[in-house]
Each structure stands twice: as structure tokens, then as C-alpha cells.
Amino acid sequence: MRQLNLLVAEAQALGANAAEIAIDPAVGEVARILQICNACRYCEGFCAVFPAMTRRLTFSPSDIHYLANLCHNCGACLHACQYAPPHEFGVNVPQSMAVVRKETYIEYAWPRALGALYRKNGITLVLASSLALIFFLILTLALNGSLMSPSVNGNFYAVFSHNTLAYLFSATFLFAVLALGIGVRNFWQNISPGGMGSTSLVASAEAAHDALTLKYLGGGHGEGCNNADDGFSLWRKRFHHYTFYGFGLCFAATSVATLYHYVFGWQAPYAILSLPVILGTVGGVGLVIGPLGLLYLNFTRAEQHGDASQKPMDRGFILLLLLISISGLLLLAYRETAAMAILLAVHLGFVMAFFLTMPYSKFAHGVYRVAALLKNSIEKRQANNLMLGSE
Structure with a gap:
């Protein structure tokens, strides 16, 4: 000793x-x-x-x-x-x-000037941006005289045209992908100067497995993380799974609906038992359970387990996911009523705010973490010339 x-x-x-x-x-x-x-x-x-x-x-x-x-x-x-x-x-x-x-x-944020949003991306910013977009959409409906229009059989495109929604969300989504892509490229170039040689299929598969299973939220012994004290719990891992796969299912629902529209010519609205609605409903439920659990764990988490200044960013992101899922499920439940137009505006406002803030929110941590896991998978297959640890 x-x-x-x-x-x-x-x-x-x-x-x-x-x-x-x-x-x-x-x-x-x-x-x-x-x-x-x-x-x-x-x-x-x-x-x-x-x-x-x-x-x-x-x-x-x-x-x-x-x-x-x-x-x-x-x-x-x-x-x-x-x-x-x-x-x-x-x-x-x-x-x-x-x-x-x-x-x-x-x-590593892109554009660099917007990186400061990570310091401010809390509940206030999320709600302010969401409410501003919701107000704009509701005002547009009011000016068009369709704010409280009678039921249109659940047809969202009778409220906002398909092309309007496609152009609007394609632009915001592509910007988010571009900003995150450039950011993680900058990160990768910094942590792997001069490159790391070829990336093997085995290393890539291992990194994907570790990310998708959240292997390292097991606490190194499979019993889970510490939250409020030194007790171990798997609930942080489970709520992350609900959130991640809930988001994935919602994204899959949108992708299938896009395929239906452009490839098969099948127009929305889709039946309750159709694949897009089933995927979206199951994903939406996951996006209620996961964020609610993560929000609870965030409020009860001991300060010694993380950076207290990061909590507003964490809570803002979690709250926005929760609002998206709740508003989406309400929209599905009341899509054939006169409230559909308002609910659609509310849901679209939350979704648009999510995409606009996505490159500068807690969402980025998953992208950077996958890059780090990939580097680890590649690096540990290379010779350890220091001979300080077992591989």
C-alpha cells in the first residue's frame, strides 16, 4: 500500500x-x-x-x-x-x-458560433423556441380560417399541404444532419490525427453492439449505474433503451409513411392497424416512459455523479422528447375531431424545435459517444507498445 x-x-x-x-x-x-x-x-x-x-x-x-x-x-x-x-x-x-x-x-459544434447554445439549451430555450413555432403555425391556421375547421377524416394534409410539410421538415432535418455530421467529423479528426488505419468490420460491429445495448451503463458488473447514492440500479439503462428505441420506432414510422406515399402512392391518413401508425404508437409510448424515467432520475441524481451545470441541457432535451410524444399520441387519438388542426400545430411546433436544436442539445452526446466507441474498438485491436494493460 x-x-x-x-x-x-x-x-x-x-x-x-x-x-x-x-x-x-x-x-x-x-x-x-x-x-x-x-x-x-x-x-x-x-x-x-x-x-x-x-x-x-x-x-x-x-x-x-x-x-x-x-x-x-x-x-x-x-x-x-x-x-x-x-x-x-x-x-x-x-x-x-x-x-x-x-x-x-x-x-466541435458547427457552425462554431452556435456551440454556445450548449450552455443555454435548457428548459427555457426549448419552451421558448417550441412556443414561438407553435404560435406561428396556429396564427397561420387562424389567418387561413382553418383553425377550428370541422373534421377532415384525420387528413393532416388538409390542414398543411404535403409539400409544405415535406419541404419544411426536410430542410430542418438535413440541417441537423449536416451540423451533427460536421461536428462529429471535427471530433474524429481531433481524436484520431493522421487517421487510424482501416476500420475493420469486426471493430465496427463491436462498436455498434456496445452502443445499441448500452453495454457500459451496466456499471462494469452488470448491476447498473449509481444515481442518488452508492446503490446500483439498471433503471437508467432501461429508460435509455425506452427512449432510444422509442425514437427509432417513430423515425421508422415516418420513413414507412414516406415510402407508402412516394413509392406505392398510398395517401395518408393511414388506418389504426397500418404499419406507420403501429410503429408510431409503440414508439410514442416508449418516448413517454423513457423520458419520464430519465427526467425523474435527473432530478434525483447526486451532484457528485455528474456536472450540475449540464442538468438544464439534459432536462430541456428530455422534456422536449416528452412533449413530442405526448402531443403525437393526442394527435392520433383526436385526429378525427375539430381539435385536430390545433393539435397538429402543437405537435409540429415541438418536432420542428427538436430538429432545429438537435445539433446543439443532449442528442449530440449519442453521436459523439458512438464515435468514441468506434475508436476504442479499433484501438484495442492495435498493438499496445506501452505494455501497461491487458487487451
Whole structure:
């Protein structure tokens, strides 16, 4: 134990030096902590972060950005660490990683000036943008005299034409994809300077598996994450699954409906038992259960498990998903009533706000995390010349 403490003390000194030369204090703090972790290595089997850490002797800002996005913030290492607060070394990997992770979204955002929205993308911004769009759509309906029109048999295109909706949402969706794509490209080029060689099918498949199964929300032992205290729970992983696959099913419903319209010439509205409606309904239910659960966990999560300044962004994103799903299910339930036009305007306003803010919201964390998982899958198949950890 004495020898280990000496090693940790030496690592802390190295980390302090890293903090001094780092431009960003948050990056320097992670460098300090990782030097200590590299000397101890008790948590090496917990998640992908610690084996990736042992492949390095020093930590550049790009290394830290990569490791911060590889971290899933499960909290297991914090409660296993003998050097966690109140110890003088003050090792808190989840919290320090969360601070840097948010900064990566800001740094790699495109356009760069809009990266500041990550600091402000909270409930107020989400509601303000959504309500502004809803007000605009309702005003348009009122001016057209169709705000409280009688039932049109659930035909949304009798309220807003198909071409209007297609052009409007195609533009916002393509912008979101472009902004996120450029952002993650910038991130990848920074964490993998000069490239990483060929990406094997096996490495890509493993990264996809780890992302889709949320492997690293198991806490390194399969018992789950820490939330309010040091107790383990799988509910964070489960609510993430409800949210992710609920969103995927809703996207699939839209894709199938687009296929029906343009390929088969089948016009909306579709029957209750049609594939688009079934997919959208099941996805919508998932997008109610998941965000409600995540919102509860966010409010009860201990501050030591993450960055408190990131909570407004998290809550804004979760709330917007919840409002989209609830308004969508209400629209389906009342689509053949006179309230359909207003409900459609409300739902479209929330959806449009989601797409416009998507590149600068918590949605980006999934994209950056997949990139980090891919780098990890490639990197661990390469020779470890440092010989500091098992592969």
C-alpha cells in the first residue's frame, strides 16, 4: 500500500503539471485524475475508459476529449475509488469527465458560433423556441380560417399541404444532419490525427453492439449505474433503451409513411392497424416512459455523479422528447375531431424545435459517444507498445 501511495503521489504531481500546461482547466483536471488512475488501476475492468487509459502515459487534450465521450457516467468507479473525495487527491472521474464532455460539444459544434447554445439549451430555450413555432403555425391556421375547421377524416394534409410539410421538415432535418455530421467529423479528426488505419468490420460491429445495448451503463458488473447514492440500479439503462428505441420506432414510422406515399402512392391518413401508425404508437409510448424515467432520475441524481451545470441541457432535451410524444399520441387519438388542426400545430411546433436544436442539445452526446466507441474498438485491436494493460 505504501508503494502504491508513492506511485499515486508521483502521478498526482505529473497530473498537476499537466493541469498547468493545459489551456482548459477542466482538461487539466481530467489529466491529473487519469495520472492517478493510471498508477492505481483498481477500476481497470469497470468500463472501456480504463483499458483505453492504460494505453497512454500522458494525456493530451484530444485524448481527454476521447476518453470523456467514452465515459458513460455510470458512477461505479467513483464509489470504488479509495482516493475519491474527501481524500486529498479528490478523484472523481464521472464528474470531471462530464465537465469536459459538455465542452467537446461546444468546441466541435458547427457552425462554431452556435456551440454556445450548449450552455443555454435548457428548459427555457426549448419552451421558448417550441412556443414561438407553435404560435406561428396556429396564427397561420387562424389567418387561413382553418383553425377550428370541422373534421377532415384525420387528413393532416388538409390542414398543411404535403409539400409544405415535406419541404419544411426536410430542410430542418438535413440541417441537423449536416451540423451533427460536421461536428462529429471535427471530433474524429481531433481524436484520431493522421487517421487510424482501416476500420475493420469486426471493430465496427463491436462498436455498434456496445452502443445499441448500452453495454457500459451496466456499471462494469452488470448491476447498473449509481444515481442518488452508492446503490446500483439498471433503471437508467432501461429508460435509455425506452427512449432510444422509442425514437427509432417513430423515425421508422415516418420513413414507412414516406415510402407508402412516394413509392406505392398510398395517401395518408393511414388506418389504426397500418404499419406507420403501429410503429408510431409503440414508439410514442416508449418516448413517454423513457423520458419520464430519465427526467425523474435527473432530478434525483447526486451532484457528485455528474456536472450540475449540464442538468438544464439534459432536462430541456428530455422534456422536449416528452412533449413530442405526448402531443403525437393526442394527435392520433383526436385526429378525427375539430381539435385536430390545433393539435397538429402543437405537435409540429415541438418536432420542428427538436430538429432545429438537435445539433446543439443532449442528442449530440449519442453521436459523439458512438464515435468514441468506434475508436476504442479499433484501438484495442492495435498493438499496445506501452505494455501497461491487458487487451
